[in-house]
Amino acid sequence: MSPLLFLLLAALTVASALTVVVHQNPVHSACALVLTLCLLAVFFLGLDAQLVALLQVIVYAGAIVVLFLFVIMLLNLQVEARAMAGTLLVGTAAVGGVALAVLIVTALRRAAPPAGRGVPAGFGETAALARQLFTVYLLPFELTSLLLLVAIVGAVALAKKPS
Amino acid sequence: MTPPLAWYLGLSAVLFAIGVLGVLIRRNVIVIFMAIELMLNAVNLSFVALARSLGSMDGQVIVFFVMTVAAAEAAVGLAIILSMFRNRETTNADELATLKW
Numbered sequence: 001m002s003p004l005l006f007l008l009l010a011a012l013t014v015a016s017a018l019t020v021v022v023h024q025n026p027v028h029s030a031c032a033l034v035l036t037l038c039l040l041a042v043f044f045l046g047l048d049a050q051l052v053a054l055l056q057v058i059v060y061a062g063a064i065v066v067l068f069l070f071v072i073m074l075l076n077l078q079v080e081a082r083a084m085a086g087t088l089l090v091g092t093a094a095v096g097g098v099a100l101a102v103l104i105v106t107a108l109r110r111a112a113p114p115a116g117r118g119v120p121a122g123f124g125e126t127a128a129l130a131r132q133l134f135t136v137y138l139l140p141f142e143l144t145s146l147l148l149l150v151a152i153v154g155a156v157a158l159a160k161k162p163s
Numbered sequence: 164m165t166p167p168l169a170w171y172l173g174l175s176a177v178l179f180a181i182g183v184l185g186v187l188i189r190r191n192v193i194v195i196f197m198a199i200e201l202m203l204n205a206v207n208l209s210f211v212a213l214a215r216s217l218g219s220m221d222g223q224v225i226v227f228f229v230m231t232v233a234a235a236e237a238a239v240g241l242a243i244i245l246s247m248f249r250n251r252e253t254t255n256a257d258e259l260a261t262l263k264w
Contacts, residue, residue, distance in 0.1 A: 006166040010174045017178055017201055021185035026193055033197050036178075040204055043171070047215040052207075052226050059230050064200065064237045071241045072193060075248050085188050085257075093187035101180035108172050119218050132220045133227065144231045151235035158242035161249075 001046035013039040026077050030068050037061040048124035171212035178205035192244055192254045196237070203233050 016039065019032035037060045044053035084090055122128050133141055182205060185198025207226045214222025248254055 001165055003166045003170075006170060010170070013174065014177055014181070017181045020197055020201060021181055021189065021194075026191060029194050029197055033200065036201065037204065040208060043174075043208060044211050046165075047171070047211045049211045049214070049223050049226075052211060052223050055227070055230060056207075059234060060200075060204070064234055067237055067241055068193065068197065071245060074245065075193075075254060077191070077193070077254065085190055090188045093184055096187070097180045097184035100183055101177050104176035104179065105173050108169065108176065119215065123215075123218065123220070124223065128220050129223055129227070132224045136221075137224050137228075140228060144228060147235050148231065151238050155238040155242040158239065159245045 001043075006046075009039055009042060013043075026072050027069065030065055030072060033068070034061045034065050037065070048119060050124055051126045051129050052124075168212055168216045172209055175205045175209040175212070178202075178208070190256050192247075192256055192259070193241075195256065196240055196244070200233060200237070203229060 013036055016032045016035040020029045020036060023029045023032065037056060041053040041056040041061075044050075044056060085093070179202050182198045182200075182202030185201065186195050189195050189198065207229055210222040210226045210229070214220065244254060247259065251259065253259065
């Protein structure tokens with residue numbers, strides 16, 4: 001990825017992320033979220049993370065945001081009169097948000113940058129990711145399935161109409 | 164020539180701050196939820212950029228786990244919002260203040 005392309009995509013990403021946060025209509029927020037997630041997938045592709053980029057589009061933009069849109073549709077949310085907090089809080093939050101970004105960037109600049117070790121052959125391919133996942137991270141991987149099972153049961157139990 | 168690691172980390176920091184901003188200024192719980200997803204994704208970008216820079220796959224594996232947890236969180240959270248809406252007819256965080264001191 002060339003630096004020019006990076007800057008262009010980064011500007012687009014920040015703009016669509018801001019749209020998610022400030023747009024009054026939740027449906028438009030969700031659509032902007034899809035755009036943000038897809039742009040992040042492009043960054044992942046540029047960072048040799050092909051499988052992660054693919055999962056980002058399928059799982060995040062595909063499944064999770066559709067779930068959001070589905071709930072918005074179910075609740076029939078419209079543009080609200082009081083979508084935002086009070087002006088004082090918004091102003092304070094904006095200043096605080098900028099300060100937080102500056103703080104993180106400053107902290108990162110002061111931290112010692114990790115030594116670049118170069119990329120081994122086959123980096124980011126599905127085989128390399130799967131090898132890590134099924135050897136070093138086998139236990140967390142299996143626990144993940146348990147977590148998803150609990151989440152499914154919990155979601156059904158919560159969303160079910162009380163009989 | 165590829166952009167340096169610091170650029171990716173900077174973009175990640177900005178996206179995270181936007182997510183925090185969203186949680187603070189929005190009153191609709193669903194939009195607050197989307198802002199949380201934005202923060203999770205900002206951290207994912209850091210993980211992938213550092214994995215690339217260190218030449219280690221571990222960062223990408225952790226992103227995989229973050230996505231799984233985000234999916235579980237979205238399913239349960241939206242179910243909670245649904246049942247909350249059924250009881251209170253609102254998704255405004257200011258009106259859901261029964262537990263507030």
